[in-house]
Amino acid sequence: MSALVAGYGSSDESGDEAAPALRQAHVSLIQPVVAAPEVSTENPMELQMMIAKPTDTQIMVNTSYSDLSRPEQGPTNPFNQNSSIKRNVLTGAVEAQTITDAMFNAQQRTYNTYGYARDPSLNAQGFVGNQALAQQFEGSDIVERKVSKAGLAALKAKREKKGDASVLEGDNRYLGPWAAYNHAEAADEDEMDDGEYADEAMAPESHPVIVQDRDADVYNTSAEEKTEFLGSEMYDYQGRTYMHVPQDLDVNLLGEPGEQECFVPKKLVHTWEAHAKAVSAVRFFPRSGHLLLSSGMDSQIKLWDVYHDRELLRSYSGHSKAVRDVTFNNDGRQFLSASYDKMIKLWDTETGQCISRFTTGKIPYVVKFNPDPALHHEFLTGMSDKKIVQFDIRSGDVIQEYDHHLGPVNTITFCDENRRFITTSDDKSLRAWDYGIPVPIKYVAEPYMHSMPAVALHPNGKYVACQSLDNNVCVFSATDRFKAHRRKTFKGHSCAGYAIDVGFSPDGKFLFSGDSGGYAVFWDWKTCKMWKKWKAHDKPCTVLAMHPQETSKLVTAGYDGLIKTKTSILMSISMALSMTLVIIPSRSPPS
Incomplete structure (x- = not known):
């Protein structure tokens, strides 16, 4: 304290005369006091203190305004664990x-x-990919490369006539947008036609189009329809095809489904191998169940014989991408297929002919015929653009659109004597509709709900079981209120991340589902208790269907491309006895 006084001097004028000399000596030995010392930027510790994070609210060092506003320069230290760049994908x-x-x-x-x-x-001005072609076209994109009207007219002149819509065979038969070109080089020029409608294809709301419209050329990427009979015999000894319901079995296939008491299947009966990739759907022939229709991710549709030789009867090829869903009509003579190539096709089950084609330019996720006999010429399809579209197969026109979902539509389930239907979507909601009215009558969406990619209607028509992606099967009433039954929940399987089927036995006694581990699971409908769980496939078991007439025959399929059928032990013994009874009368009588 005395040094500071000596440095600044004293106000006492009556002091000793030697005081000035003493003060001068003290001043020469004292360091001057600086209120703002100069900070060295060479010290790494001080540099670390000067770094200000965007989230900091206090600064512990006196820095200049230029240092505070200076932008961050240089590459990020890869070894710094406190880096501000957070990893948001697998690769960085x-x-x-x-x-x-x-x-x-x-x-x-x-x-x-x-x-x-x-x-x-x-700040890049170049191109990626084919540099030579980019230089030749001067970097113009597909929207800019439009064909002139004169060039488009010349291109259409090389195409065959569409023909008469009332003529099916002959020279003037109807070809529509599938008319070929008279010259081979014209087919390569057809790619230029796509640019004219590029703005329509990229529009956020595109109006549904039918295949017969000229805009369908933009969306029609489907392959040529072909069919092949792969069975041993086309006709039996009476000239009947496989469409005839067999009556030489111990099971009455013409009865009413659900009359017999059902049991849990236990024994593997047969395995079908024909699909090269995962199986997406299997459907039994309506009421009788003597045929089985399957679709796969290999873009193939196949028809199988459930009885006798259990052979592959027919293959249907006509989609360029994986088939998402298939469904029979009421009598089974026709079926619809929906594919990722944005096409919906109507097939003849017996001949394999493709009867009609439908599209809206979007991917169909689910397709369902109206079960009402008076409206069986109409079907619904849930699209990837959040819409439910109603088609008429007689004219190919769009009759109605149901546009209230906020995500792709996954399921369509008819209820209340086919007067209403229930839909689920990726928006984690359930909506109920009156058929033909595009306004939902019920909207169910709770914070705890998850997406429900599969829904099944109980045989009594009062409830629907929904496969939820939180590893639960939840139940809703299919009546006027569509109320959720919180206490009726089925657990014990794993389905998160997969669209796994759920269904009921024909008598409504059991509820069954698949599993991502390849298991098949059965629950008791009344008690919600798991009844049986067994290993069905090596990969996820996503497709299940129960025979409408037999008491315990279940068909499973999954990602391994195999289709397996199981039944109970008692049923397999009765089948063996019935085969023995059929063989015994064929022996020659004793002499």
């Missing part, structure tokens, strides 16, 4: 760029068509 960090959906779709379609696209990097 992805930053969002300013690009519209229309620009992204245009560049994506340009790359798929021509093999090049603009470089998406920041």
